[in-house]
Amino acid sequence: MKKPIYKKWWFWVIMILVIGVIGSMGDDKDSADPSPSATVEPAKAAVAEATTEPTSQPSASSEEEKKAAEEKAKKAEEEKKAKEAEEAKKAADAEAKAKEKSIPREYKAALKKAEMYAENMNMSKTGVYDQLTSEYGENFDKKAAKYAIDNIVFDWKENALKKAQLYAEEMSMSDSAIYDQLISEYGEKFTKEEAKYAIDNLK
Template sequence: MSKKGKKKPIFKRWWFWLIAIIIVVAVNSNGDETADTNKEENETAVETAEDKSKEKKEEPKTEDTEVEDDVPTEYKSALKKAESYAKSMNMSKSAIFDQLTSEHGEKFSEEAATYAMDNLEFDWKENALKKAESYSKSMHMSKQGIYDQLISESGEKFTEEEAQYAIDNLKTDFKKNALEKAKNYQETMSMSPEAIRDQLTSEHGEKFTQEEADYAIKNLDK
């Protein structure tokens, strides 16, 4: 068979390449449109999420505001007074309540005082410790004397747990406190050493230990 009788392969025909080019252009065009569509959808989704987030942040806290507005002025004043007593005078929770309601004190209603104490967040153990430190430094009291004063209904009215925390964390040389008390008795009341010793250890007196009292008497004239 002659060469003229052979057919050209299909990929060498001009119309084959024309069709191929048309198909490629069509596919690329559809791909770009799909990409643009997906991009627009993603951007819309992001914008919607951002809008919702902004709306959520901008929502006013109406419930909290309403609750605060519903609190009577007397209650708010009682709370401020309670905070002042706790911070400036290191008072106990019970003592503050009594001061708020006392006829000789702040004269708030029991409801207002109760609201104040229920909403006053404070470390009462630390207040007890500060009171204990004050009694030790200014009045040279014994460990037992300070404890009794902290829990006394006629004293500071701290709980036993709060008072014990104060005593356990009070860094004081009680022998020196006993000596200071002994000197005071000697100078102001001209008491004898033995009378001072008895006063220092008495349950109705200073309540120092025997060891602390002996130290005081031994060093009284030094």
């Protein structure tokens, strides 16, 4: 009577070999096809590393570009302001020329005469006006004389001081007499403030 096949020694040898082959195939599958958790964890770690990585500082080239852009904008603004100022000056000059053309010749002449009396004869503002309108003086129209007085630019206090020095040196007058002569309507016709300045600064 024959022994059952599972009792034969070579049967068990074959079974052991078969089990070993199957086991090794399972190990290869595990290593070739990792579980979802095995692939997800490294991905999460990479994302976390990417998100937590500190923001890098701007490069030197980007800083230079930013600075260059700011300087360019500043220069453009300065050029714009300079252009606007130049245009405003041109407009003002054009307006002044147009205004000057509209001024009557006699008005201009009265202004020149007023400047001459103020500078060369050290006269007061009122004294200049009276000289311009006097029939024994320049005999200008009152409107022309007023235009001259309104537009003349002069240091009347200095004129008062020069007149005071003249009276003091050539006529040896007292301070009180000089003051009266400076403010007198029959004298120099300076204002009280101008006369006081002259006396206070008289040497």
